[in-house]
Amino acid sequence: MTAPARLAPPPRERIIDAARDLFRKHGIRGIGVDAIAEAAESNKMTLYRHFGSKDDLVVVCIERAAAEAEDFWTDLKAAHPDDPKAQLQDWVRRAGDFVTVAHCNCELLDAAAQLVESDHPARHVVEEIRKGHKRRLAALCRDAGVAEPDLLVDALTLLIEGARFNWRSAGPQGAAARFVAIAETVVAAFMAKSACCGSAGKAH
Amino acid sequence: MTAPARLAPPPRERIIDAARDLFRKHGIRGIGVDAIAEAAESNKMTLYRHFGSKDDLVVVCIERAAAEAEDFWTDLKAAHPDDPKAQLQDWVRRAGDFVTVAHCNCELLDAAAQLVESDHPARHVVEEIRKGHKRRLAALCRDAGVAEPDLLVDALTLLIEGARFNWRSAGPQGAAARFVAIAETVVAAFMAKSACCGSAGKAH
DNA sequence: AGTAGATGTTACGGGTTGGTAACATTGTCA
DNA sequence: TGACAATGTTACCAACCCGTAACATCTACT
Numbered sequence: 001m002t003a004p005a006r007l008a009p010p011p012r013e014r015i016i017d018a019a020r021d022l023f024r025k026h027g028i029r030g031i032g033v034d035a036i037a038e039a040a041e042s043n044k045m046t047l048y049r050h051f052g053s054k055d056d057l058v059v060v061c062i063e064r065a066a067a068e069a070e071d072f073w074t075d076l077k078a079a080h081p082d083d084p085k086a087q088l089q090d091w092v093r094r095a096g097d098f099v100t101v102a103h104c105n106c107e108l109l110d111a112a113a114q115l116v117e118s119d120h121p122a123r124h125v126v127e128e129i130r131k132g133h134k135r136r137l138a139a140l141c142r143d144a145g146v147a148e149p150d151l152l153v154d155a156l157t158l159l160i161e162g163a164r165f166n167w168r169s170a171g172p173q174g175a176a177a178r179f180v181a182i183a184e185t186v187v188a189a190f191m192a193k194s195a196c197c198g199s200a201g202k203a204h
Numbered sequence: 205m206t207a208p209a210r211l212a213p214p215p216r217e218r219i220i221d222a223a224r225d226l227f228r229k230h231g232i233r234g235i236g237v238d239a240i241a242e243a244a245e246s247n248k249m250t251l252y253r254h255f256g257s258k259d260d261l262v263v264v265c266i267e268r269a270a271a272e273a274e275d276f277w278t279d280l281k282a283a284h285p286d287d288p289k290a291q292l293q294d295w296v297r298r299a300g301d302f303v304t305v306a307h308c309n310c311e312l313l314d315a316a317a318q319l320v321e322s323d324h325p326a327r328h329v330v331e332e333i334r335k336g337h338k339r340r341l342a343a344l345c346r347d348a349g350v351a352e353p354d355l356l357v358d359a360l361t362l363l364i365e366g367a368r369f370n371w372r373s374a375g376p377q378g379a380a381a382r383f384v385a386i387a388e389t390v391v392a393a394f395m396a397k398s399a400c401c402g403s404a405g406k407a408h
Numbered sequence: 409a410g411t412a413g414a415t416g417t418t419a420c421g422g423g424t425t426g427g428t429a430a431c432a433t434t435g436t437c438a
Numbered sequence: 439t440g441a442c443a444a445t446g447t448t449a450c451c452a453a454c455c456c457g458t459a460a461c462a463t464c465t466a467c468t
Contacts, residue, residue: 045458154382185393238426258427434445435445
């Protein structure tokens with residue numbers, strides 16, 4: 001068997017997993033490479049042999065998260081083929097899981113946001129991921145027949161990022177727990193805007 | 205004149221101002237006491253004479269921000285006496301300023317959210333402020349005749365926190381720039397929920 | 409068996425940061 | 439003038455953290 005140790009994952013994978021976990025929990029600045037190496041049941045030297053620097057490790061972690069996000073969209077489209085409305089509704093539901101479930105890649109992205117102001121090499125990677133999500137979600141809203149798809153995309157973006165933030169700082173008792181109900185209401189409002197009562201209440 | 209130096213503010217005030225500014229820009233973990241003292245045109249020793257530790261300084265800064273938030277509500281109610289609907293609409297507009305204008309106390313609160321997981325003494329202070337805001341906003345929504353005031357409060361909470369977060373990481377090009385338009389739409393939708401088309405689109 | 413490559417261990421260097429000690433300086437009030 | 443409090447200056451410590459060097463160990467493949 002030339003297989004590279006299927007039972008115990010190789011150190012590189014263990015390090016990435018541990019890093020992602022700890023970055024989520026403590027933030028990128030909040031955890032040291034020593035702690036990561038130890039949590040990965042490895043050591044600092046092999047960490048630095050695989051990743052030239054902590055910044056490089058961060059980039060790899062974020063790229064890994066981006067790859068998993070790719071699966072998110074694949075699954076979503078596969079679950080409701082040729083039914084954008086159902087996809088949009090299911091997006092809300094699944095996004096809700098991403099907010100509340102601790103083990104999600106999104107928390108890694110928001111940890112990366114701690115790197116603003118200092119031009120961390122991971123910044124533009126995060127930016128690309130954000131753009132990709134936005135583009136896909138916009139296409140989804142457009143296909144679902146929403147009147148102002150771009151505005152709904154921005155609304156959902158603010159809601160989900162706010163939810164992730166709120167969940168971190170306020171916990172399960174905070175507003176983030178009701179993300180799905182809120183997002184569903186907002187989506188419904190945008191859908192109704194082009195079907196039911198045109199200019200609802202507010203004279204614009 | 206026994207007045208304590210009206211022209212140049214005393215060191216304590218200068219330190220608090222500098223700290224708030226730098227905490228906003230770099231986050232609490234991202235700036236050192238040395239830099240704060242220098243920015244305040246003071247030095248580390250007087251900083252530690254006034255505030256026993258960096259954590260204490262953080263708490264004072266947040267309490268200062270909370271006091272200013274008190275003014276926010278006072279001004280809002282004074283601007284539209286006995287007109288909760290106008291107050292709610294104006295709340296959205298003013299909240300939008302708090303998102304985009306760099307010099308705002310909210311950024312201090314979200315900087316404080318970097319302290320999650322480690323039970324920083326500032327955490328429960330932030331929690332209290334958050335509760336106060338929520339309570340006042342809920343009362344406002346109720347008085348404005350919103351059908352589900354609590355849900356709208358949570359929605360606006362997620363939107364504004366998401367906007368602050370997004371503004372930091374995505375800048376003026378991101379979704380945060382359209383916060384006001386989004387929030388107005390959401391508010392209108394909640395207002396219409398109790399007036400126009402009852403159960404809009406979604407069978408709940 | 410033996411060799412090469414990946415991994416583990418220990419120790420260290422240089423930098424930053426929170427916090428303290430000791431002393432000098434300034435300004436105020438009697 | 440003299441005394442006292444607040445402030446400034448310098449130096450320092452201990453802890454932490456990123457990154458590297460040197461050496462030991464293990465594993466795989468021939």
